[in-house]
Amino acid sequence: MADMVFFTDNYQDHSTNEGYQFEFFCERCGNGYSSPFQHSVTGFGGRLLQLGGELVGGEAGDKASRLGFDAQWLRSSTRGRTRDRALAKAVEQMASNFVQCHRCGDWSCKAICWNDERGLCTRCAPKLDQEIAGMQAAAQIDQLDDRIRQQDWTAGVEYRQQVTARCPSCGGDTGGGKFCRECGHALAAASAEHKKFCTNCGTDLGTAKFCGGCGWPAG
Structure with missing residues (x-):
């Protein structure tokens, strides 16, 4: 049975003809990380085969050119074993930075958007200390607004x-x-x-x- 590739929906494929690279991001705050660039053996090498075929010429050159073309075709395919292996490796490299919330299904970054105490993302289970600090700041703003409105700031201002x-x-x-x-x-x-x-x-x-x-x- 063919090996299965663990799939996530919080990444973007930034691969080029030179190799493979994927960007993984948090579905809550948008922060993310890029996986290390993986050079493709069919990128630069395939072009060398094509170039060598053009220089050599004849039957040997035609064979080299065909090998180079095949390598480029394999690299440019949307899906393929090489690309799947590169993605699986990138997922493994980035796995420690993200956790999937089993309540909402979103991938959250461990650094900011994951609540270890609750075992859920901060959207489903906000961190209480942060919520309390936010509520205190909001209350202070409301109280200052009330105090400022109680004072007459129109003295000496002419209006019609x-x-x-x-x-x-x-x-x-x-x-x-x-x-x-x-x-x-x-x-x-x-x-x-x-x-x-x-x-x-x-x-x-x-x-x-x-x-x-x-x-x-x-x-």
């Missing part, structure tokens, strides 16, 4: 309500005043100050001559 940026009459920049500096049109802030109210019941009169709420003359 209902500031209109564009004049509704001419479309010009109002400059933030009560009247448009381009055409003199009364803006919302100015209009609000000049509203008329009924002296009897306080209803907004607008332009009416008599109060719509009690009938009292506008005066």
Whole structure:
């Protein structure tokens, strides 16, 4: 029976015509390690056979060229025994750096994302000391926010309500005043100050001559 190659889903194949190299990464934080580069015997050697065949020529040269071509073809195959052996070796070299969580199935780096006490990754079983430190920091921020909001930071700051940026009459920049500096049109802030109210019941009169709420003359 053919040897089985242990397969993981947290790696990328960075192999080239010169050899094999794989990058393994943590599926939680993204950190990772690259396996040592494994030179391919069919990479540079295969090209030498091809080059030698071209230099020698004749039947011997043709045979050498064919051997070189075959070597290159074997190397360029997507799958193959050589590539599988290289992957198996890389997995063995990197195995000590990663642990697969049996709860979520993700591969986690032992250095940061693995909780030895719980036997699970830190996504499934966060480290309590880190969680407590994070909660304390968040609480401090909330408490500081409350204390800062309790103090009046607007003393001495001038502001106007209902500031209109564009004049509704001419479309010009109002400059933030009560009247448009381009055409003199009364803006919302100015209009609000000049509203008329009924002296009897306080209803907004607008332009009416008599109060719509009690009938009292506008005066």
